[in-house]
Amino acid sequence: MVAVRTTSKTGRAFTLMEMLVAVALLVLIIVGVGIVFSSAGRAVSVSQVTLELMSNTRAVQQQIERDIGGISPDGFIVIRSRREDTTQANSRRFDMISFLAQGSFPNRTGSTNAQPFTDRTVANAARVWYGQLVIEGASPSQLSAVGVNAPPTGTNDRDFILGRHTTLLLAEDGGGTAERIASNGITVAAHGNIRLTGPGTSVDPGNSEPSAHISSSRVCTAALTPAQVMRNIMSEVTAAGGRGVAAGARWEADEYCFRFKTLRSPYDTEVQVSGAPSLTNGYFRMHPIMLQGTASFAVDWSDGTTDGGGNLVFYGLGNPKADTAIEPTLASDDEYTAIFSFDNRAKWPKALRFRYRVIDLDEQPRLAGGREFTQIVRLPQ
């Protein structure tokens, strides 16, 4: 290049035109390739986010399948449905479902406040609840419920968290104190019953600390068996005047299906109540969070009825069965309620349908509005 000899006179640099043509060609090619890259990139990112959401929901689906597969037909099922905005057909659904199930349910909290994770109690029955959670703020309300059928916490799609709460049903230890269960020699705190308005329980037996409300998720064991739960329900419905009377008609819905609360993290030590910081340090409680970004959660049921063509019909909010033996008069805030219990066993549903709309949690969501997943699960008969 440097030792130029004879070519030096004829050799010349590009003219402006040549440069322009070359650059224009290059730009055309780069733009063309860029279009291919960006469209492929978009397609891949949508597929990726779908796959990501699917793998997240798969864990939820498997859990739901296991829990529903363990439903005891001798127990109860309560479905409560509502929309965030009752004037909007496509508003977010805040449904809840609560039922008695058999299976293997580990205690997710500790035995005492000083031993947060030491208990290995496993129950073979539980009251299982699915729904979006209420997140406790700086002033926790572990002493009381958030209100019957209160909406979950959240403003944007990504704020809503699908929760699964299991209240372990364990026989009492026989010592006459219904709220204590012995496991490996350790005394475990337990609720006396699994009702919304039941008494709270001390989370630290022996110490004079305030009681924790059952909806606070601080204690997740109860000292009674599934049979005792059903016996209680029967006597309570009877005491309320029977199923035909308003007070007894929606007993299971009012008392056994309510919204649970949680901390953002079980390690949250910021949340404290004056006078009892050790109680509320966040350790001594279960963490019922299943899936963040569950904007909508809807539950429907089918009794095997088919439409004219032979397709299964699902009943729920928007399509009630209009059967007062299952669907009682609505309480305020509820838009739909279905109760399957001891007295309408013949109407036990055959299948449940869960629908959840899940959002990816990226700062800039790649899939506007998220993805809707549907899961149909057959019920043990």
Added chain:
Amino acid sequence: MNARSGQFQTRARGFSMIEVNLAILILTIGLIMVAAIFPVGADYTRQNAEESVSQTIARNAMAILQTRMDANDFSTVTTTSLQAIPNFLTKVPVNSRAYNFGSSTPTPVANPDTAQYFWTALARLSPISSSAGAALVRRYDVYIFVFKKGSVESTYANTYAANPAYVEVSGLRGVTELWLPALYQGPISVGGSMNTSNPTEAIPPRGGVGVGVSSGTVFRQVWTGGATVSPRPALINGEQVIFAPGADGNADVMRAASPLVFVYQTSLTF
């Protein structure tokens, strides 16, 4: 450079237009080759997504099947060869077999023509229960076949019999019934090659998914190079297989209108 800088500046020449164009050509080839990787990657992602979706569909299908059908419906499933389930087509109508993934009510769909996915089911008496005797608990292996709606009319070899149990209307491969799942049945030739110009050889094309009729093995055709395809896991040579052409989009594969993307196997006990 420094000593001869004056000379360099006056005598040096630049690239010629031809040289520059050659360079751009080489760059273009490189860029195109890189860009060609993207569709391949995107295709794998799509396949992966379709299979994941199909699992969800298959599980829901199983719940519908169990809710709609009982022991009586399976009573004539008496052999360990895969067969149609009696009453299946009437008990689970086509609207319930169509699936709109991502919609708020994906099934049943009002108009199956608009659905993206379809499924159908076959069953056999599980060898476990058949040996135990008819009086004991009967266990059935159920196979759910999930199809993705395609847009290419099937031109598949007519030596493969379209399983009559799943032909709902005449003209299965007609233009207006493109979405109908088409399953084929024929013997498999293990280790055979596929003649792409004459798709009458007894081997399903690569990319296909299927089930061995008597063994119950769910297999996928694997391309081993050249024109040879082998099922994985391996099947018995000559075994009858039920399959549908694959959805891999290769030009040499005779594509079905609705490629089978997933086979879900589970069992039922009555």
